[in-house]
Amino acid sequence: MNNPIIVALDLPSPQKALKLAEELAPVVGAFKVGKQLFISGGPDIVRKLRGTGAKVFLDLKLHDIPNTVAKAIQAATDLGVQMTTVHAWGGTPMLAAAGNAAHEQTAMLRAEPPLVLAVTVLTSMDDDTLAELGIGGGVEEQVLRLAKLATGAGLRGLVCSPQEIKLLRAELGDEVQLVTPGIRPASSKADDQKRTLTPAEAIEAGANWLVIGRPITGAADPKAATIGILHSINPELVPEGERPEPIPEVVDCAECGQSLKLDATEQATGRYHCPYCDKDVVHNSG
Ligand code: C5P
Numbered sequence: 427m428n429n430p431i432i433v434a435l436d437l438p439s440p441q442k443a444l445k446l447a448e449e450l451a452p453v454v455g456a457f458k459v460g461k462q463l464f465i466s467g468g469p470d471i472v473r474k475l476r477g478t479g480a481k482v483f484l485d486l487k488l489h490d491i492p493n494t495v496a497k498a499i500q501a502a503t504d505l506g507v508q509m510t511t512v513h514a515w516g517g518t519p520m521l522a523a524a525g526n527a528a529h530e531q532t533a534m535l536r537a538e539p540p541l542v543l544a545v546t547v548l549t550s551m552d553d554d555t556l557a558e559l560g561i562g563g564g565v566e567e568q569v570l571r572l573a574k575l576a577t578g579a580g581l582r583g584l585v586c587s588p589q590e591i592k593l594l595r596a597e598l599g600d601e602v603q604l605v606t607p608g609i610r611p612a613s614s615k616a617d618d619q620k621r622t623l624t625p626a627e628a629i630e631a632g633a634n635w636l637v638i639g640r641p642i643t644g645a646a647d648p649k650a651a652t653i654g655i656l657h658s659i660n661p662e663l664v665p666e667g668e669r670p671e672p673i674p675e676v677v678d679c680a681e682c683g684q685s686l687k688l689d690a691t692e693q694a695t696g697r698y699h700c701p702y703c704d705k706d707v708v709h710n711s712g
Contacts (some may be wrong), residue, residue: 429663430629431655432483432509432605434639435475439465446648447478453652453668456481456508458637462695468543472505474581481508483605483637484599487545489513492523499524499542503531509605509635510583513545514572518671521579543583543605546590567638570597573592577602588623595632607637611655613699613706614641625655647697647708656693670696673709681705 431454434573435443440463442650447457457475458481462469475482484507495512502510512524521544546554546569555566561568563689573584573594583603586594591604610622616639625636638655645651653670673696676687682703692698696709 427660429453429656430633430635430659431458431625431642431652432458432635432637433460433652434460434607434637434640435463435643437463437638439641440471440474443467444470444474444478446643447475447480450642450651450652451478451480452665453656455635455648456483458483458485458639460485461487464629468575469505472507476506483507483509486509486511488524489516490520492516492520495520496523498526499540500531503528503540508538508545509541509583511543511545512581512666514546514576514584518579519574521576521581525582530679535559541583542581542586542605543603544572544581545585546572546576549587557575566593573598583634585637587621588633589621589627591623591628591631591633602633604632605637605704606633607635607639609636609638609641611641611651611658625659629659645685646706650695650697650708654691654697657694658691670694672696677709679703680709 433450433454437443437458438628444461458479459472464486467503472484484502488498511706524542526544532539547565556568563711572594576584583605584594585605588608591606594604605687606628608619608622609625609628610616610619612624628636642648642651653664653668660679672693675684676691679700679702681700684702686700688698
């Protein structure tokens, strides 16, 4: 199993994003560069992130005429990104042009083409929003329709919400790559995400990649948070040199001194949320 964590670098400046990326590169699968970071940091931030050795997911959700999208995908391919996004609403000609552009641009170099992912229905949209646009049948039906359109046009991956993983996996089989935001470790707050799954639940449901932002970028120790998430999915995903010394099953909270019983992940990572003082504690450094 590959490291499935894609850290969403939704940070206010390219400098901050790069600093965090340098710290996290050994323990993540990829970094996501969204519109905010790309508009502030440009292609240069993508090149610098690639320089950390990590994969880059350039999430610009392209939607335009086929020729324009194809040229943009060519440019993203030249930048060396491993994943990028288009809106499935662009229709078959645009989706096929995007997939072909990625393949054609890498064929000469005999390199792996970037995974062009289709975004179906944004999670900010509901049945009413779709009805206003003249689309009946509701979100689920539309997600499935667009997902089939995208794979039928030759795309190999989709961005989907945690609620859609099982349905899409069942309908589209094992080959399609599913990339899922809306992930929250059991101990994290939901922020503005409404229907979340834990990392282990999302992988169990059939996700290939997990897009995780604030539970990592907003953590007191982002690298330790990432290692904790990896461990909760599969302890073997934690690179050997990054495995902390395990701590005992019963410890006194390093912050308030109350006696606590820890689960296997908490013991292995030395991190836990203390229900008595309501703090996230890193025991080893506490
Ligand atoms: O901080 P958080 O883990 O919520 O970040 C999730 C990332 O995934 C953000 O970059 C957000 O824009 C993106 N995303 C999402 N929900 C979607 C699509 C993308 O949260 N439906």
